[in-house]
Amino acid sequence: MRKQKFLLKTVVYVLLLLGATITTIPFLYMVSTSLKGQTYVFEVPPKFIPTDPTLQNFSDAWNSNNFQGYFMNSVFVSVLTTVIVLISSSMLAFAFARFHFRGKRFLFMIILLTLMIPGMMLIIPQFILAKNLGLLNNLWGLVFVYVAMNIAVNTFLLRGFFEGIPRELEDATRIDGGGFFTIFFKVVLPLSKPALATVAIFTFLFGWDEFVWAVISINEPEKYTLPVAIATFHGAHQTQWGLVFAASLFAIFPVILAFVLLQKHFIKGLTAGSVKG
Incomplete structure (x- = not known):
């Protein structure tokens, strides 16, 4: 019973973590893009961590x-x-x-x-x-x-x-x-x-x-x-x-x-x- 409860709780937490990650990705991408210069916005493959981060977009x-x-x-x-x-x-x-x-x-x-x-x-x-x-x-x-x-x-x-x-x-x-x-x-x-x-x-x-x-x-x-x-x-x-x-x-x-x-x-x-x- 303890193993079943532990397994059930683990599955629930994994699903919640997966759902939270999926819903957070668009927000993280928006933050990442806001820190990129125009040159790096459409780079392929896209990078969540900007190559040359800048706050100029916020000022502008x-x-x-x-x-x-x-x-x-x-x-x-x-x-x-x-x-x-x-x-x-x-x-x-x-x-x-x-x-x-x-x-x-x-x-x-x-x-x-x-x-x-x-x-x-x-x-x-x-x-x-x-x-x-x-x-x-x-x-x-x-x-x-x-x-x-x-x-x-x-x-x-x-x-x-x-x-x-x-x-x-x-x-x-x-x-x-x-x-x-x-x-x-x-x-x-x-x-x-x-x-x-x-x-x-x-x-x-x-x-x-x-x-x-x-x-x-x-x-x-x-x-x-x-x-x-x-x-x-x-x-x-x-x-x-x-x-x-x-x-x-x-x-x-x-x-x-x-x-x-x-x-x-x-x-x-x-x-x-x-x-x-």
Whole structure:
């Protein structure tokens, strides 16, 4: 039995290592290419370790084509979207988890139904609404749409987590004279850091990586976010792959940083929110 368990565990670890290696290779190749001069990009056979590594691609990418402006546009849109979604979805989820009101179940079912609608089907209605509200070609228009697209799923996630918080803690707060706002801000939210971290990561990733709506709604180049900018950057430098991959690494870095900072809460929050509700 011990030999069988050891053999099974070994096979599992080997398969996990193989899967991790396969998924990591494209990223390593991108890093490798970003460190190569144009002369070595298409060498055969390709080398993961550059013959003459250089950081010039990173300097050129950061200082060309208003890349810094694109980077700040993405930071503005992603951070603002994340903050608004955290506030609105947590309040909405708390209401569904703790309050009793007429039509509560029906309204929550409507929220769940919105999760079943493919995002691409909403492009035309979003465009018409944004046009009528004057939000086309505007970073605030991106924030408005991104918030609307993220509230439903994050409300569902947070509601499940909030329902797992013992009601006795809220009762004790009421006995001490605290109201709903005190319970929400000083009891529920501090205990919900794992779920809030999960929501923050998902929302930030969405705002940072979203391409379709950004390329449709933004026409002025100075208002591009990074995904759109890198696509046009690739068009302007289609033979300079080292430059394109260096720009892509700049775009990936904040995502990796956000996950590293919040990873200790991520798995716990995702699991808790997915099994309750």
